Amino acid sequence: MVLAGLIDLGANFQRIKEKLLSASKFVPNVEQLEINCKKVVKNGINATQISFSFEETLKHRHGKDVLSIMKKITTHFNWNDYKKALALNILNTLIRAEAIIHGTSEELVHLHEAGSIDTIFDIVGFILACQDLQLLENCTWISTPVAVGGGLLNFSHGIVSNPAPATLEILKTKEFEIVGGPVESELTTPTGASILVNLIKNNIKFYPPLIIQSIGYGAGTKDFSKIPNVLRLIQGKEPTLSPYNFEKIITIETNVDDITGELLGNTVHKIMETGFAKDVSVIPMTSKKRPGYLIQILTNYEHLMPIIQLLINELGTLGVRFFPTMRYTLNRKIVSLPIQVLNKNYNIPVKISWDSNTTIIQTKPESDEIMQLSKKTGVSMRKLLQIINKEIESKFQIGQKLNNSVDF
Incomplete structure (x- = not known):
């Protein structure tokens, strides 16, 4: 789908059909392969099957054996490292x-439905389709909660309840x-789940801000009385509301009022040391009984649990809040x-910040390096700043466009 x-x-x-047929020679013991595409209507929805x-x-x-087949196909298409890795990662997730379900090794596990040519070609x-639409590199995939269906599923080892054990194992990752x-009925297959977990970081309940460009409906073979058996794909772009970078992140917060400054400083140091935090703030506040601190961390969603675990372990806090945060940021680089x-x-590191129009917004030399240079040369920090700022202004004037000769 x-x-x-x-x-x-x-x-x-x-174009996709021709390429798939050319790759079928790498899948042994398969004959009379046909790939068909047609338009169907599922409960009033016009879709492709x-x-x-x-x-x-x-x-x-x-x-x-299945991995060996996939490696031959990726070589046949001369895919770049990203496409090769994606194909093998999806397949490895499935295997x-x-x-795990069958209690054997990945090399020797018997793949029935999962080892068939249609799984490989899915x-x-x-x-190939993403490549045709340029939806791989420089593209973010997002999913709403995964519909898995219900009831019973008939597969190679008998009858089990939906979703299939492999589907659950994959989504758990x-x-x-x-x-x-x-x-x-089964609404999410192990192959579909494998593709999904290798594409997106997390699923969300509601659509993000989006300008819709195109919509596609992929139809399944079954017909349901209550719902159209289709997968809806929406391609769009983020609204351009400002010349700054729009970013969706997570804010994590906790209140503490019973720790020492040493413990608090150590915790902040450990959070920054993970490399997961974009920013850490410690804000004085008053709790119900006594003064304390509000600790606030900005991070990406995939780093949520490691940071929460660190806060609980280091501070003994009884609860941690988190919520989605949206922000605008500038591009930046230290030169x-x-x-x-x-x-x-001497060379001094300077942070240069610019917007999406490549207009320089801010320049700032790194103060720690200036302090070290002051100690080394005996020249006051104030005098060094005058020298550095004069040099910065000659190369990176605020309000001007970035110089193309500088490697950013």
């Missing part, structure tokens, strides 16, 4: 889940929110600025 949705979004089916028909003489493949076709129902002091050459 993902591949069908991408074709409905505008990917060239004929993709189907694979083939004769396959093998009942299963081992994990190592790893199956191995992954390869997905990457990213702590995605899932939603059961509203039909008694090495050559200066001359007492007829000797």
Whole structure:
């Protein structure tokens, strides 16, 4: 359904079909392969449906065999490192889940449905379609909570309840929110789940700010009375509201009123040492009984739990709040600025900040380096700042465009 949705979004089916057929020679024991695309209507929704028909003489493949096939296909297409890694990561996610469920190694696990050519081509076709639409590099994928369906599922080892064990194992790796129902059928397959967890960092309940550019509907083979059996893909761009970078992050907060300054300083140091925090603030406040501190951390969603664990372990806090935060930021980079002091050459790191129009907004030399240079040369920090700022103004004037000769 993902591949069908991408074709409905505008990917060239004929081009993708030709490439898939050219790669079929790497999948042994498969004959009479046909790939078809047609428009269908599912409960009033016009959608695209993709189907694979083939004769396959093998009942299963081992994990190592399927990986070998995928490596040959990625080499055949001469994919760059990113596309190769994505294809292999999706497949490895699937194999790893199956191995865990069956209690065996990833190399020797027997893959029945997961080892079939249509699974391999679902992954390869997905990457080919994304490549056709330029939706891989420089693209952010977002998902709402994953609909997994319900009822019972008939598969190679018998009957189990939906979702399939491998699907649950895969979704567990990213702590995605899932939603059961509203039909008694499988709505998310292990292959679809593997693609999903390798594309997105987390799922969200509501759409983010978005300017819609195109919509694609990929249809499944089943028909449901209550809902259209389609996967909806929406392609869009973030609204350009300002010349600054829009960023969606997480704010983490906790209140403490029973720790020493040494413990607090050590905690802040450990948080910064993880490399997960974008910013840490310690704000004096008054609690119900006595003065204390509000500790506030800005970070990305994927670093939420490690930071919460650190706060609880180090501070013994009884609760931690977190909530989504949106902010605008400037582009920034530290450049090495050559200066001359007492007829000797030195390099001082200077932070340059600019907006999306490449207009310089701020320049700031690193104070720690200036202090060290002051000690080394015996020249006052005030005098050094005059020398440095004069040099900065000659190269990076606020309000002017960045010089293309500078490597940013």
